Amino acid sequence: MFGLSSDLIDVRRVFTHVEEIHHEFGPVADAPLVRGAIAAVLRNPYAGSYHANIVPMMEALNPLGVQLAQQLCQAMGVAPDAIQGYGKGAIVGASGELEHGALWHVPGGYAMRELLGWKGDRAAYTAGQGGVSSGQPGNALSIVPSTKKVGPPGAALDVPLTHINASYVRSHFDAIEVRVPGAPRADEIVLILAMSTGARVHARVGGLAAQDISQWNGLR
Amino acid sequence: MTAQIRKIVVQVDEVLQEGGKAVTPPTRRALAMAVIANPYAARFSDNLDELIAIGEELGGLLGARCVKALGIKPADAHSYGKAAIVGEAGELEHAAALLHPKLGAPLRMAVSKGAALVPSAKKQGTLGTAIDVPLGHKDAAFVRSHFDAMEARIHDAPRANEILVAVVVTDSGRPHPRVGGLQVHEIVGQDGLR
Numbered sequence: 001m002f003g004l005s006s007d008l009i010d011v012r013r014v015f016t017h018v019e020e021i022h023h024e025f026g027p028v029a030d031a032p033l034v035r036g037a038i039a040a041v042l043r044n045p046y047a048g049s050y051h052a053n054i055v056p057m058m059e060a061l062n063p064l065g066v067q068l069a070q071q072l073c074q075a076m077g078v079a080p081d082a083i084q085g086y087g088k089g090a091i092v093g094a095s096g097e098l099e100h101g102a103l104w105h106v107p108g109g110y111a112m113r114e115l116l117g118w119k120g121d122r123a124a125y126t127a128g129q130g131g132v133s134s135g136q137p138g139n140a141l142s143i144v145p146s147t148k149k150v151g152p153p154g155a156a157l158d159v160p161l162t163h164i165n166a167s168y169v170r171s172h173f174d175a176i177e178v179r180v181p182g183a184p185r186a187d188e189i190v191l192i193l194a195m196s197t198g199a200r201v202h203a204r205v206g207g208l209a210a211q212d213i214s215q216w217n218g219l220r
Numbered sequence: 221m222t223a224q225i226r227k228i229v230v231q232v233d234e235v236l237q238e239g240g241k242a243v244t245p246p247t248r249r250a251l252a253m254a255v256i257a258n259p260y261a262a263r264f265s266d267n268l269d270e271l272i273a274i275g276e277e278l279g280g281l282l283g284a285r286c287v288k289a290l291g292i293k294p295a296d297a298h299s300y301g302k303a304a305i306v307g308e309a310g311e312l313e314h315a316a317a318l319l320h321p322k323l324g325a326p327l328r329m330a331v332s333k334g335a336a337l338v339p340s341a342k343k344q345g346t347l348g349t350a351i352d353v354p355l356g357h358k359d360a361a362f363v364r365s366h367f368d369a370m371e372a373r374i375h376d377a378p379r380a381n382e383i384l385v386a387v388v389v390t391d392s393g394r395p396h397p398r399v400g401g402l403q404v405h406e407i408v409g410q411d412g413l414r
Contacts, residue, residue: 012237016289019229032228075232075289156375180233181371 006060012188013041014068015180016075026202033201035085037159037178037194038072040064047095047187058103061191065104065111068193073115078197080116084210085172085196086140088112089159090148093184101148104191112193113140116164141218142167153182159194163210168220170207171199223274223281224257226382229374230289238395247392249370251353252285254278254385261309261381268317271383278385279323283330286389296391297331298404299366301355302338303386305345307378315342318385328358331389335412336361345384348375353388359409364401365393 017039020032042064046054073080088108090101110122117139145160145167156179163169176194184190199210208220231251235243256278259270279302287294302323304315319340328334339354339361350373357363372386393404408414 010237012235014232014234014236016232016234017229018231018289019227021227022225024226075230177375179373 008045008057008060009064010043011040011064012043013180013183014071015039015041016072017178018075021201024201029201033196033198034076034078035161035176035194035196036072036076037176037192038068038075039178039180039190039192040068041180041183041188041190044093044096044100044187044189046100047093054100054103058106061103061107062111064191065107065193066115068191069111069115072193072195076195076197082197083116083195084164084198085161085174086112086116086144086164087159087161087176087194088144088146089157089178089192089194091155091157091184091190091192092148092150093186093188094150094152095186096150096189098148098150100189105146108191108193109144112144112195116140136216140164141216143218151184153185154179157192159192161194161196165216165218166208166210166213166220167218168208169210169213170205171203171209172196174200223254223277226255226257227374227377228285229253230285232289233370235395241396243395245392247390247395248290249355249388249390250286250289251370251372251386251388252282252289253372253374254282255374255377256383256385258307258310258314258381258383260314261307268314271314271317272321275318276322276326278318279387280326280330282385282387283327283389286387287330290389290391292391294330294332297358297389298392299355299357299368299390300327300331300334300338301340301353301370301388302327303341303351303353303372305343305349305351305378305384307380307382308344308346309380310344310383312342312344314383318383327387331358333409334358335409337412345378347377347379348373349378351386353386355388355390357404357407359412360402360407361413362402363393363404363407364399365397365404368394
C-alpha cells in the first residue's frame, strides 16, 4: 500500500504508462523497444507557504521511490537487468515551488539505481560525496537525468532518458512524455520515474556505443 | 489483413483517495492504445473490409492488454469503452469501420460476457490529439456509478496516414459514486441495459 511510510507521504493516485515501439517508419524491430513511466500523485505538504526546511520529505520519500521503481519494472514486463535507460521528473502544482520537485532527486534516482544493481554508498551520495572506483563496479553508474516544472493539472513533462551506465552513450539519449490527466492539483506533486529497455528504435547517429563503455565512471 | 502496428501504449490509472477520503479498494482503469497504418489513407474506397478486420484483431489484442495490466480475471472487469482518432489523410468513416462492425466481440471475450453496448467516441486529429473514451458497465449500460471517461492521447500519433485505436477496461466505477441510479448489485445482465 502506498502512503503509509510517513505523515509527509500521502499518495492519491498512481499512474503507469508503458509503450512498445515496433518501428518509426523504418525496419521493424526484432524485439520492440519498451519504454515506461510511473507517476505518483501526492499531497505537497509544503504547498501554500514558504518552508525553509523541506529536507525531511526527502528521506520520507525513500520507500515510495523503491515501490515505484519496482512497480514500473513490473508494469514493463521485464527483469531489472533488461533496463538500459532511465530518467526521472517532477511536476509541482500551482501552490508549490520548483524546489519541492527537487526533493525527488535523491529518493527517486537511488531507488532506480539500487533496483538496477548499483553498489555505491547512498549516504555518501546524499551528502554530495560520491565514491570513485575502477572496473565495472555494478550497474546504474550514470547520473539519472531529470526535468521538473511547476504546472497545472494535465501538464506534460518530457522526462529525459540516458544509458544507465554511461551518460554519453548516444543511442540511448531519448525522452518520454509523461502526463497525468487531472494532476497535479494546486496542492499536489507528481513524482515520476522512467525506464527503457534500449536505444532509440532506429538509432543511427554514431557516438559512443553501449558495447564500448570502458571507463565505468558513469560517463563513458 | 493484419494490423501494421507502429506502437502500443498501455496506461493504468489507480486512484487511492479522492476528496480527502480513501478509496477502498482503489479504482483502476486501464487504457490500451495501438497506432496503426491506415490502409485507406489518401484514397476513397467504398469497401472498408481491411479496417473491419483490423478492428476485430485489435478488439482482442487491446482488451487482453487492459485485463493483463489490471492483473485481473476477465470476469472481474467492470466497465469498458473504445475510441479512435483518424489522422488527416483518412476519414471519420475509417474509425467507424474499426470500431463498430467487429471490434466488440473479441473485446467481450477478453472481459467475459459484456451484454452492454461498448460506448465509443471517434474524431479526426493529429499528433497529440486527445480523445475521451466513454465508459459504461459491461453488462448493464444504466449502472450510473460506472459512467465515466478516460483520456487517451499519444504525443506522436496519429500521423496523417495512421489511426490511433483505444480500448479502456476497468475493475471499478468512479471513486466514491453517490448520485444514485441503478446499482451493480441490481444488475440483471440480460438485455445489456439493466
